[in-house]
Amino acid sequence: MDIAHDSRTTNPWPENSVTRVPYWVYQDEDNYKRELNRLFEGASWHFVCLEAEIPNKGDYRTNFVGALPVIVVRDADGAINCFENRCAHRGALIAFDDAGNVENNFKCIYHAWSYDLCGNLRGIAFERGINGVGGMPKDFKRETFAPRKLRTTTLCGLVFATLSPDTPPIEDFIGAEVLGRIRRVLNRPIKVMGRFTQALPNNWKLYVENVKDTYHASLLHLFFGTFRITRLTQGGGVLVSPDGGSHSSYTIDNKASDAQSTAYRDQGIRTEKQDYKLADPRLLDTVDEFKDGIQLQILSVFPSFILQQIHNCLAVRQVVPRGVDAMDLKWTYFGFADDPPEMTQRRLRQQNLVGPAGFVSMEDGCVGGFVQRGIAAAGDQVSAIEMGGPTTESQATRATEASVRGFWKAYRQHMGY
């Protein structure tokens, strides 16, 4: 490994610390390439699509695992396969639509080489030439030429893929506690309601940290604080997987007791605006659909997948890095296949909370860019991530940065730092 010229050698990671994160991790080109290799092509599971998006044989979607373009496709026996979206011949994309259906094979448009639904090279145009002239050498072995194949696994309708043979089973990778929180939400067949992409002007990790940061939510987002969707003074906590990489934070609905709390006002916090009222309060008309009083749950699977329940607004989000200082956040809003019309209507209204124009989420769209710009000349400096102490364990409060530290614990382990 050649690290002679990267900033890590001049500014190494602060010794054994997850409370200090050096800013070069958001800036350094060599580090970014190493992430693509060690995280995205390494021993982690990556969300690639929903099962509901490819219900029939030949249905496929294209996506990215880090920088790696992939095809996810359902084959004849119902299994889901994933392979690199790169023709073995000259490297062109095999499929260039977001989604579609192929009967039995994919055909590269460049020279018409074809692949079966498992990603095996099956056909080479004019393989034997024309009238015995030209064509491929007789000793050319198709079996040895194929796009790289990823292993796939499904979990509650989510499809994950990994390139590494060393990635543990998804249940072990996520850990029992966080796994339970996925099962809590994805308890029956879903239906996709819409897709939007938010192009963010920041390193991908700044967004992932934001998702895991239970401390910021009611402080940055006035909408959360004012309407008591989530406040640190409400019940709730954060679960962190043993490896630190995955998490689930939750807020329990106890508006009645929280209504008396003056903690935000006492702290002089901007997000407590007593006079701010909705003209149409139907936006927050919520049904306790999971019958457990949890009104908000934000969950992440290391390194780049997010499942969100904010009241009755459900979505998955995928982080796709696009260079050291840019990323795409791919939102897929969903409901359940058996939703009655009034529940669909409720979800449509509550979707105003999230996405690129979300009353809550829009601020997460810009705050990463504020950090990226703020640290422009601070590659040799570090951030301080010490709310709730130095550890990464689950905590019964959200006034902590335990799950952010957990991310760095897993990050350092995967990166070998």
Add this chain to the structure above:
Amino acid sequence: MDLTRLVELNAAYARAIDNEQYEDWPGFFLESCLYKVTTAENVAKGLEAGLIYADSRAMLQDRISALRQANIYERQRYRHIVGLPTVLGTSDGGAAEVETPFLIVRIMRDGRMEVFATGCYRDKVKANGDGHLRFVERIVVCDGSRFDTLVAIPF
């Protein structure tokens, strides 16, 4: 439906937003209305969700009060370039069905001027009690599906 009146409606709508008179924006709609920002891809696939979804004028007012009082974003404004409307027909409720293309340039605090969105408005337009044309429905169908950073101001 008189084309001149539709052009005037669209011009006034765009002017209110571009001049940052956001409080005037809900007034272009009837009290019972539907405003949705979505993408051509979602429409083609029959997916209902919106980037912004409001099924009452009060929800549009909430968008503006959130934009003014709650949400945090860098200072920015829009410049709408709105094309000519095409009247497609009349809906069951007697509203004119109209389609109009648009282009929005976003002007950022740091001086950048960039094409932020293009698409078409799919509208149902009707006169209110005073005889002014208002939107019963405005579905903003964006041509693309990638939105830079955030969408704070309505399209």
